[in-house]
Amino acid sequence: MQRLQVLKETLFALDLVQRQALVGSVVAAGGLLAYLYHKRKQVKTIPLVEGWWGAGEKPPREDDTIKPFEVETSDEEIQDLHERIDKSRYTDPLEDACFQYGFNSTYLKTVVSYWRHKFDWKKQVAVLNKYPHFKTKIEGLDVHFIHVRPPHRGHQRVLPLMLVHGWPGSFFEFYKILPLLTESQDDVVFEVICPSIPGYGFSEAPHKQGFDSIAAARIFLTLMERLGFSQFYVQGGDWGSLITTNMAQLKPECVRGLHLNMINSNRGFKVLLSLIIGPYLPFLVGLTREDVRRLFPYFEKNVWELLRESGYFHIQATKPDTAGCGLNNSPVGLAAYILEKFSTWTDMKNRNLEDGGLERKFSLDELLTNVMIYWTTGTIVSSMRFYKENFKGNPENRVDAKTGIFVPTGLAAFPGELIHCPKSWAQLRYRKIYSYTYMPRGGHFAAFEEPQLLADDIIQFVKKVEKL
Numbered sequence: 001m002q003r004l005q006v007l008k009e010t011l012f013a014l015d016l017v018q019r020q021a022l023v024g025s026v027v028a029a030g031g032l033l034a035y036l037y038h039k040r041k042q043v044k045t046i047p048l049v050e051g052w053w054g055a056g057e058k059p060p061r062e063d064d065t066i067k068p069f070e071v072e073t074s075d076e077e078i079q080d081l082h083e084r085i086d087k088s089r090y091t092d093p094l095e096d097a098c099f100q101y102g103f104n105s106t107y108l109k110t111v112v113s114y115w116r117h118k119f120d121w122k123k124q125v126a127v128l129n130k131y132p133h134f135k136t137k138i139e140g141l142d143v144h145f146i147h148v149r150p151p152h153r154g155h156q157r158v159l160p161l162m163l164v165h166g167w168p169g170s171f172f173e174f175y176k177i178l179p180l181l182t183e184s185q186d187d188v189v190f191e192v193i194c195p196s197i198p199g200y201g202f203s204e205a206p207h208k209q210g211f212d213s214i215a216a217a218r219i220f221l222t223l224m225e226r227l228g229f230s231q232f233y234v235q236g237g238d239w240g241s242l243i244t245t246n247m248a249q250l251k252p253e254c255v256r257g258l259h260l261n262m263i264n265s266n267r268g269f270k271v272l273l274s275l276i277i278g279p280y281l282p283f284l285v286g287l288t289r290e291d292v293r294r295l296f297p298y299f300e301k302n303v304w305e306l307l308r309e310s311g312y313f314h315i316q317a318t319k320p321d322t323a324g325c326g327l328n329n330s331p332v333g334l335a336a337y338i339l340e341k342f343s344t345w346t347d348m349k350n351r352n353l354e355d356g357g358l359e360r361k362f363s364l365d366e367l368l369t370n371v372m373i374y375w376t377t378g379t380i381v382s383s384m385r386f387y388k389e390n391f392k393g394n395p396e397n398r399v400d401a402k403t404g405i406f407v408p409t410g411l412a413a414f415p416g417e418l419i420h421c422p423k424s425w426a427q428l429r430y431r432k433i434y435s436y437t438y439m440p441r442g443g444h445f446a447a448f449e450e451p452q453l454l455a456d457d458i459i460q461f462v463k464k465v466e467k468l
Helices: 001-043 077-085 105-117 120-128 178-183 215-225 239-250 269-277 289-296 298-309 311-316 319-328 329-346 349-350 364-377 380-390 451-468
Strands: 068-069 133-138 141-148 157-164 188-194 232-236 257-259 409-413 433-438
Touching: 001 349, 077 105, 105 188, 105 329, 105 364, 120 364, 120 433, 133 215, 141 215, 157 215, 157 239, 157 451, 178 188, 178 451, 188 215, 188 311, 188 451, 215 239, 232 311, 239 257, 257 451, 289 298, 311 319, 311 380, 319 329, 319 380, 329 349, 329 364, 364 380, 433 451
Parallel strands: 157 188, 157 232, 232 257, 257 409, 409 433
Antiparallel strands: 068 133, 133 141, 141 188
């Protein structure tokens, strides 16, 4: 009996140890989960470092004055353009090729004829100068921007907003949306700053290697600080999407809200699971019916289309100077290269049209004005180099790919965008999504194509952040 009692006590003691161990494991696991959750919620930032992209060595002090700037042209500049156009050679398109092989040369002749005989560059320069232009030196570069203040403030709340373009666009993309943001009759109105990315248009090109989106973001943060803004909103698509995201990662305390019309997410298990289960049980992986409609069949609607449209990307991310030298010398080649993107990236179906559908959303004056900004400044090569600088290594290993975004975020998902990103995917990276809108129409160049839709979405997002 005594041995039996000892055995019982021993078993009880072992059972107690096991239960304590189990409780300890649960507590430890809970603590780990709490720690990971807390760590996920922590605001991580990209370290701010100093940069210098000017020619030669950095001087002891940089001139930080802001100077007025005006777009100019001359008869000599226009004459040179016309002479180069007149010497252009064309290759006949294949029968019924439309835009499947690129810019159809039959329609290209129509565009070039308009450019040569009807397009008035001096008139368009006056249009560009409709808004106040400025330049200021930051990290060795002359940074160009337009600064548009609302004409009447009244009872409205005025908020600073930076709009950032991408490739092959320019600050001119925003000319149709500017009055909608600065002259709105809504409770909120914006004071808008539109910079040119260094190496694009009227912003000086970097003289040194390594100028990427984080460097551009740091320069734009300095610009806003120099203009006297301690807190502001930012909006972007294409490269502008990455640059404004980087701004939020560098100084989240300054970015009051981030609005994007091109969305990138982290790729991981959740995305892979969505692709496997999504077509059949979308609700289990956080997909909506609209997500399913835009995503699947995934290979045909996303991967295959992206492969068809990304040839330029591989060239510009590897040997931009080689292809760029031809574009920098031929205005017709430059127009074909740039305008083909405004055709296909607006609507993939435009590849099946003889004229690429270009004039369905844009006028030739608008399109050629954007081309002329690249041509007259000679910045097509430096704009293409931005791809090389951002993809010198695996983008997943970059510091910004490993840093969450914790500022209030608004996302506008346009159906014609190059690739669709569901909200459930976006949440892997953008941790405070205040609004996610399935836009009814429009493609990659949102502000240029559908200025009213984009303006409305920006305003509703900002109201949510401001709780107006």
